[in-house]
Amino acid sequence: MKFGVVVFPGSNCDADCYHAVKNVLGVECDYLWHEDTDVAGYDAIILPGGFSYGDYLRTGAIARFSPIMAAVADFARAGGLVLGICNGFQILLEAGLLPGAMRRNVGLSFRCEFIHVRVENADTPFTGAYRPGQVLRLPIAHGEGNYYADPETLAALEAGGQVVLRYSEPDGRISEAANPNGSLHNIAALINKEGNVLGMMPHPERASEAILGSEDGRGIFTSMLRYLERRRGR
Amino acid sequence: MYLVKVYVTLKKGILDPQGVTIRGALEALDYKNVREVRTGKYMELELDAPTAEAAREEAAEMARRLLANPVIEDYRLEVEEARA
Numbered sequence: 087m088k089f090g091v092v093v094f095p096g097s098n099c100d101a102d103c104y105h106a107v108k109n110v111l112g113v114e115c116d117y118l119w120h121e122d123t124d125v126a127g128y129d130a131i132i133l134p135g136g137f138s139y140g141d142y143l144r145t146g147a148i149a150r151f152s153p154i155m156a157a158v159a160d161f162a163r164a165g166g167l168v169l170g171i172c173n174g175f176q177i178l179l180e181a182g183l184l185p186g187a188m189r190r191n192v193g194l195s196f197r198c199e200f201i202h203v204r205v206e207n208a209d210t211p212f213t214g215a216y217r218p219g220q221v222l223r224l225p226i227a228h229g230e231g232n233y234y235a236d237p238e239t240l241a242a243l244e245a246g247g248q249v250v251l252r253y254s255e256p257d258g259r260i261s262e263a264a265n266p267n268g269s270l271h272n273i274a275a276l277i278n279k280e281g282n283v284l285g286m287m288p289h290p291e292r293a294s295e296a297i298l299g300s301e302d303g304r305g306i307f308t309s310m311l312r313y314l315e316r317r318r319g320r
Numbered sequence: 321m322y323l324v325k326v327y328v329t330l331k332k333g334i335l336d337p338q339g340v341t342i343r344g345a346l347e348a349l350d351y352k353n354v355r356e357v358r359t360g361k362y363m364e365l366e367l368d369a370p371t372a373e374a375a376r377e378e379a380a381e382m383a384r385r386l387l388a389n390p391v392i393e394d395y396r397l398e399v400e401e402a403r404a
Contacts, residue, residue, distance in 0.1 A: 147389070234334060
């Protein structure tokens with residue numbers, strides 16, 4: 087099993103993701119340069135957080151045209167697992183691999199804190215290790231996590247179970263107060279219709295070990311590994 | 321050569337958090353008559369093209385592909401002849 091972490095100019099969570107996969111999960115992992123044009127041989131690709139290309143123009147707008155993104159799109163179309171975290175989520179939206187767009191946070195603050203999310207769909211390759219309705223305590227760190235999609239798209243996302251994580255109170259109640267950025271329907275994570283591309287604003291790699299204050303994020307990575315092992319065993 | 325001015329704004333009906341904040345600040349300065357503020361981006365492209373129409377068409381394609389995000393943004397173009 088082999089994971090790849092893409093490094094864009096301005097990525098700053100690449101080392102954290104690499105550590106979570108390599109040392110916490112114990113799985114082979116490589117850094118992939120944004121100018122690479124091939125992701126053959128990898129079982130999962132992670133687009134890490136950060137500020138690719140300085141967030142110039144729009145978050146993720148320039149990174150989506152990196153040479154490697156064409157390979158990542160092909161990889162996704164072929165059923166490969168793609169996880170976009172924070173800026174990685176923004177890149178997936180700009181690339182059209184997930185629907186919708188991000189706006190500036192309501193209140194304009196850059197929100198850097200622990201929040202809670204409720205697992206809305208535990209039947210995905212990224213959340214299989216969680217219980218439906220489980221509440222996770224995860225850190226966020228972003229200025230543009232205010233998710234928008236038009237009403238038809240939003241309805242389709244809800245009907246298809248594509249909203250995977252929702253900002254919630256610690257007890258799992260969904261409220262406006264628990265929403266750190268104004269995101270529609272408190273959306274914190276989305277999956278594509280095919281179920282192999284996930285974008286999430288919280289940082290699971292920063293919450294995968296007790297020393298980091300939470301281990302709730304590790305389940306994202308263990309879910310992916312479990313799914314891939316099962317798929318390989320078939 | 322042509323000078324293409326590109327105006328990118330959030331689509332009508334999409335919340336503009338920066339606009340809301342600016343409106344609040346104007347209100348604090350006692351401008352109580354501002355109903356709404358909408359923010360956006362302004363870009364200038366110096367473009368080699370055979371005709372103004374060609375410059376406009378190419379700039380429109382650039383706007384659709386990169387300069388604006390069609391999910392949440394609209395764009396408007398102004399094309400002027402410019403001296404090389």
